[in-house]
Amino acid sequence: PRPSTALAGLKVLDLTRVRAGPTCVRVFADFGADVIKVESPPGLDPNENMSGPRLGYDMQNLHRNKRSLALNLKTPEGKAILMKLVDEADLVVENFRPDVKERLGLDFETLHARNPRLILVSISGFGQSGPYRTRAGFD
Structure with missing residues (x-):
């Protein structure tokens, strides 16, 4: 069967x-969406092996298509490349803790100022506000 093209473009x-x-x-x-997975260079993300080896079945399943x-988003060069991608994107999906997202300049206000039509999807284990907002949650 042919892959779906429902979200092509x-x-x-x-x-x-x-996860x-x-x-x-x-x-x-x-x-069918054009998805670019932006990941940290090896050794920078303390959670990089939580889904098993890069070429293992779980990683291949999670990141297929x-x-x-x-990109190192903590460097000016990495951030500049990401912002050029943001300019052309329809959606940005992230699951940083809210304080990390703000520190990296990846909050809605900053991204929307660059691309007013951008939709930001934020996934959080404990919400974007409230007493547990800075706690990590992976599932």
């Missing part, structure tokens, strides 16, 4: 990690 930046985020974005990719780009 949609550009999605996948800034997610571990919930990659699963969400995989659905966009499976339905996606293109990939390694």
